[in-house]
Amino acid sequence: xxxxxxxxxxxxxxxxxxxxxxxxxxxxxxxxxxxxxxxxxxxxxxxxxxxxxxxxxxxxxxxxxxxxxxxxxxxxxxxxxxxxxxxxxxxxxx
Amino acid sequence: xxxxxxxxxxxxxxxxxxxxxxxxxxxxxxxxxxxxxxxxxxxxxxxxxxxxxxxxxxxxxxxxxxxxxxxxxxxxxxxxxxxxxxxxxxxxxxxxxxxxxxxxxxxxxxxxxxxxxxxxxxxxxxxxxxxxxxxxxxxxxxxxxxxxxxxxxxxxxxxxxxxxxxxxxxxxxxxxxxxxxxxxxxxxxxxxxxxxxxxxxxxxxxxxxxxxxxxxxxxxxxxxxxxxxxxxxxxxxxxxxxxxxxxxxxxxxxxxxxxxxxxxxxxxxxxxxxxxxxxxxxxxxxxxxxxxxxxxxxxxxxxxxxxxxxxxxxxxxxxxxxxxxxxxxxxxxxxxxxxxxxxxxxxxxxxxxxxxxxxxxxxxxxxxxxxxxxxxxxxxxxxxxxxxxxxxxxxxxxxxxxxxxxxxxxxxxxxxxxxxxxxxxxxxxxxxxxxxxxxxxxxxxxxxxxxxxxxxxxxxxxxxxxxxxxxxxxxxxxxxxxxxxxxxxxxxxxxxxxxxxxxxxxxxxxxxxxxxxxxxxxxxxxxxxxxxxxxxxxxxxxxxxxxxxxxxxxxxxxxxxxxxxxxxxxxxxxxxxxxxxxxxxxxxxxxxxxxxxxxxxxxxxxxxxxxxxxxxxxxxxxxxxxxxxxxxxxxxxxxxxxxxxxxxxxxxxxxxxxxxxxxxxxxxxxxxxxxxxxxxxxxxxxxxxxxxxxxxxxxxxxxxxxxxxxxxxxxxxxxxxxxxxxxxxxxxxxxxxxxxxxxxxxxxxxxxxxxxxxxxxxxxxxxxxxxxxxxxxxxxxxxxxxxxxxxxxxxxxxxxxxxxxxxxxxxxxxxxxxxxxxxxxxxxxxxxxxxxxxxxxxxxxxxxxxxxxxxxxxxxxxxxxxxxxxxxxxxxxxxxxxxxxxxxxxxxxxxxxxx
Numbered sequence: 001x002x003x004x005x006x007x008x009x010x011x012x013x014x015x016x017x018x019x020x021x022x023x024x025x026x027x028x029x030x031x032x033x034x035x036x037x038x039x040x041x042x043x044x045x046x047x048x049x050x051x052x053x054x055x056x057x058x059x060x061x062x063x064x065x066x067x068x069x070x071x072x073x074x075x076x077x078x079x080x081x082x083x084x085x086x087x088x089x090x091x092x093x094x
Numbered sequence: 095x096x097x098x099x100x101x102x103x104x105x106x107x108x109x110x111x112x113x114x115x116x117x118x119x120x121x122x123x124x125x126x127x128x129x130x131x132x133x134x135x136x137x138x139x140x141x142x143x144x145x146x147x148x149x150x151x152x153x154x155x156x157x158x159x160x161x162x163x164x165x166x167x168x169x170x171x172x173x174x175x176x177x178x179x180x181x182x183x184x185x186x187x188x189x190x191x192x193x194x195x196x197x198x199x200x201x202x203x204x205x206x207x208x209x210x211x212x213x214x215x216x217x218x219x220x221x222x223x224x225x226x227x228x229x230x231x232x233x234x235x236x237x238x239x240x241x242x243x244x245x246x247x248x249x250x251x252x253x254x255x256x257x258x259x260x261x262x263x264x265x266x267x268x269x270x271x272x273x274x275x276x277x278x279x280x281x282x283x284x285x286x287x288x289x290x291x292x293x294x295x296x297x298x299x300x301x302x303x304x305x306x307x308x309x310x311x312x313x314x315x316x317x318x319x320x321x322x323x324x325x326x327x328x329x330x331x332x333x334x335x336x337x338x339x340x341x342x343x344x345x346x347x348x349x350x351x352x353x354x355x356x357x358x359x360x361x362x363x364x365x366x367x368x369x370x371x372x373x374x375x376x377x378x379x380x381x382x383x384x385x386x387x388x389x390x391x392x393x394x395x396x397x398x399x400x401x402x403x404x405x406x407x408x409x410x411x412x413x414x415x416x417x418x419x420x421x422x423x424x425x426x427x428x429x430x431x432x433x434x435x436x437x438x439x440x441x442x443x444x445x446x447x448x449x450x451x452x453x454x455x456x457x458x459x460x461x462x463x464x465x466x467x468x469x470x471x472x473x474x475x476x477x478x479x480x481x482x483x484x485x486x487x488x489x490x491x492x493x494x495x496x497x498x499x500x501x502x503x504x505x506x507x508x509x510x511x512x513x514x515x516x517x518x519x520x521x522x523x524x525x526x527x528x529x530x531x532x533x534x535x536x537x538x539x540x541x542x543x544x545x546x547x548x549x550x551x552x553x554x555x556x557x558x559x560x561x562x563x564x565x566x567x568x569x570x571x572x573x574x575x576x577x578x579x580x581x582x583x584x585x586x587x588x589x590x591x592x593x594x595x596x597x598x599x600x601x602x603x604x605x606x607x608x609x610x611x612x613x614x615x616x617x618x619x620x621x622x623x624x625x626x627x628x629x630x631x632x633x634x635x636x637x638x639x640x641x642x643x644x645x646x647x648x649x650x651x652x653x654x655x656x657x658x659x660x661x662x663x664x665x666x667x668x669x670x671x672x673x674x675x676x677x678x679x680x681x682x683x684x685x686x687x688x689x690x691x692x693x694x695x696x697x698x699x700x701x702x703x704x705x706x707x708x709x710x711x712x713x714x715x716x717x718x719x720x721x722x723x724x725x726x727x728x729x730x731x732x733x734x735x736x737x738x739x740x741x742x743x744x745x746x747x748x749x750x751x752x753x754x755x756x757x758x759x760x761x762x763x764x765x766x767x768x769x770x771x772x773x774x775x776x777x778x779x780x781x782x783x784x785x786x787x788x789x790x791x792x793x794x795x796x797x798x799x800x801x802x803x804x805x806x807x808x809x810x811x812x813x814x815x816x817x818x819x820x821x822x823x824x825x826x827x828x829x830x831x832x833x834x835x836x837x838x839x840x841x842x843x844x845x846x847x848x849x850x851x852x853x854x855x856x857x858x859x860x861x862x863x864x865x866x867x868x869x870x871x872x873x874x875x876x877x878x879x880x881x882x883x884x885x886x887x888x889x890x891x892x893x894x895x896x897x898x899x900x901x902x903x904x905x906x907x908x909x910x911x912x913x914x915x916x917x918x919x920x921x922x923x924x925x926x927x928x929x930x931x932x933x934x935x936x937x938x939x940x941x942x943x944x945x946x947x948x949x950x951x952x953x954x955x956x957x958x959x960x961x962x963x964x965x966x967x968x969x970x971x972x973x974x975x976x977x978x979x980x981x982x983x984x985x986x987x988x989x990x991x992x993x
Contacts, residue, residue, distance in 0.1 A: 027176050028180070051323055055162060066378045068176075073178075
């Protein structure tokens with residue numbers, strides 16, 4: 001069961017959809033990295049970072065991720081429905 | 095202070111309200127209304143059962159003890175949710191396409207529908223979840239006790255145990271009422287889901303209200319709050335990297351593996367698109383839930399007297415400030431969190447227990463046959479109800495035995511680590527085709543043992559099971575087997591230590607064993623379907639249905655999915671196969687569909703086992719599959735050959751029918767010819783006899799009379815001769831004994847001669863149109879014979895043209911080298927069914943209009959064949975039309991002649 005090699009170049013819409021899927025895949029990795037950043041801040045004794053600052057940072061990142069996720073999943077849906085439309089059109093159309 | 099009675103009243107009212115909402119939603123859903131029940135928002139809110147009472151109360155306690163570390167419990171699920179494209183999308187698709195009923199079902203289904211594996215997962219899930227249920231009961235009890243303690247009017251504290259018991263009973267009732275309405279676990283529990291969604295809103299609102307009150311009411315604004323956090327004991331960011339990363343990963347793993355999360359996320363999912371909304375909305379929900387946790391913790395630590403349990407700050411802070419209303423709201427929030435978790439966990443676990451433990455046991459006890467007396471449906475439902483009761487009771491028992499530990503969060507994390515052991519088998523199953531059953535069981539077993547030894551048992555502290563000397567010197571005195579320092583890993587955080595070793599060893603064993611062992615064919619098939627679920631959502635397991643008895647299957651499925659549904663399913667399948675009645679052929683496709691349908695009610699493994707009992711051949715070997723494929727190929731080839739043969743036969747039959755029709759017509763013609771010919775022969779013979787008798791017997795005839803009678807006799811004899819000549823002519827032509835007398839002449843001259851000869855004395859009755867220019871061709875052939883044909887055609891037109899003013903047009907055209915001469919009259923022509931027989935001998939149209947004996951056209955055809963040409967009837971003209979075709983060899987232009 002060898003998978004057939006896909007076309008070398010995709011049309012622009014399919015290309016966009018794949019890049020959006022890539023973005024959806026990258027997002028959690030980005031989130032994990034950003035959430036780990038506070039670990040690099042000083043932690044020992046009096047030089048430790050303040051809880052409030054870390055908290056602020058965390059919630060800003062959190063909100064950012066929520067926003068990005070919303071944008072990406074919406075874009076993904078748009079691209080998908082559009083490409084589905086195109087497919088049916090190209091099937092039925094002459 | 096809030097009187098306890100008011101609290102109880104509010105609480106009961108809230109519960110009653112939940113019942114009503116759940117009932118209404120169920121009702122609406124069953125009536126087909128309530129599309130909004132399926133909206134992605136409801137789905138997202140139902141996911142919030144992740145936030146239990148542990149979150150509602152415990153997060154603040156967690157924050158009060160270790161600062162921002164509490165956030166890891168939410169960061170893990172956030173990362174999983176925004177990474178839905180990786181795992182959740184696949185999990186939901188697999189769950190829907192395989193009609194999975196629980197996480198145990200998913201894992202067992204992936205690894206060859208193995209019930210052993212399902213039982214392992216179920217046991218681990220029950221062990222992992224029971225403390226969690228106890229935790230919820232405890233939180234409700236504690237919060238209730240807090241209220242009671244602050245109420246001066248209550249004479250004595252209510253008994254904690256009895257509170258927990260009442261809560262447990264109420265929850266069991268609710269869960270049984272709304273969670274076991276339908277046997278099909280795949281069907282969405284609309285009532286439960288809507289109640290959970292409602293509780294999600296209530297708990298978020300309550301926590302936000304308390305947060306707003308603390309920040310703006312107690313602290314006096316955002317900047318003041320920040321200042322007070324900075325002055326609190328948790329002012330510094332002192333989180334160990336190991337715990338931060340470890341806890342985040344643990345909560346992410348638990349989010350995927352918790353049976354209750356799997357229930358709402360996969361089993362209750364109605365539309366895959368809902369995930370897109372949940373992908374951002376649920377992280378948003380989690381963010382809001384944790385927004386005020388640190389402020390509440392910090393201000394609680396400062397405001398409340400030392401010794402107050404920080405887990406209950408959410409409740410005690412408003413109470414302390416005299417805000418009874420807010421306190422009651424907060425209590426309801428905590429109550430909501432606890433109840434929704436218990437309900438869903440009980441549904442999820444009861445499905446697993448009844449499908450993978452009770453039902454197989456019951457089947458086995460009944461003698462191991464699926465065709466037995468009794469209604470399996472009731473048994474399954476009863477099993478599920480009893481399981482719900484049993485699970486909640488187990489939780490209650492754990493609560494009583496443990497006596498209610500101080501720290502809520504600790505139990506939660508133990509539970510998380512327990513279910514996280516499913517992760518390797520789950521992820522391996524979804525992404526790695528080579529993962530197999532033996533590997534999954536071994537990995538799960540190792541992970542379970544390590545988790546028990548390094549985390550679950552130590553969580554009870556030193557006890558008879560795990561005495562102090564084991565903590566100090568390890569099992570059997572082996573130093574490297576100390577529960578908190580396995581393999582010499584000293585100085586690690588116990589939680590991170592346990593999670594690391596259990597998951598690591600679990601994964602390692604799972605991978606190694608999978609690499610070393612060989613999967614069974616069913617596992618390989620299922621593996622391909624799970625891993626490549628997006629490539630082919632349809633399935634292809636090879637049930638070979640030769641031995642299956644449809645009736646037995648029908649009897650069995652009626653007991654499981656109900657008679658009406660089963661009958662509908664069976665008759666639908668029978669119709670698809672083109673059979674009447676209720677019993678379809680047990681084709682592999684049908685068996686597969688049936689198995690999937692049944693698995694929605696009793697789980698994959700049980701459904702598989704039941705069908706295999708009836709069908710026989712529980713295992714599918716590669717040879718079987720090859721045989722099936724081979725057979726299919728043969729059948730396909732055979733059927734295509736059959737099809738070709740059928741077409742050929744149909745063609746032959748058509749030809750035979752045509753031939754038969756012609757024969758019948760010929761027979762009729764022959765009959766009519768015979769009567770005609772005898773009539774034709776008889777009439778002249780009669781006159782000849784009569785007049786010859788007159789001449790012989792009558793004396794004294796005048797010479798005129800004698801001459802007249804003799805002429806009549808002569809004429810009749812001539813007529814007879816002509817008839818016999820015709821017959822002779824035809825037979826000679828047919829036998830090929832004729833000798834052609836080739837001459838050369840112009841067509842126009844020939845036609846002139848012919849018309850004159852055929853015209854006789856009545857030339858004016860038929861008008862003849864000609865085109866003399868085109869007739870100027872020279873023919874080299876037997877012109878006398880050709881003239882005979884033309885005469886015949888003209889005479890026919892004269893005889894049969896039924897127009898008022900008969901007209902015959904003779905047109906000539908040279909088409910290529912062939913010469914075509916058309917004779918078209920303006921009569922009614924010849925009917926289609928007669929056209930094919932007019933050239934046959936003895937053919938006479940309508941057998942009327944006395945004349946020839948029906949030999950003319952037959953003779954014409956024979957002549958034309960001899961001349962190398964053809965004569966045919968030309969349909970679709972203004973009337974009767976004949977075309978005489980002469981070949982190129984006989985035709986030459988007039989110029990040739992002159993040269």
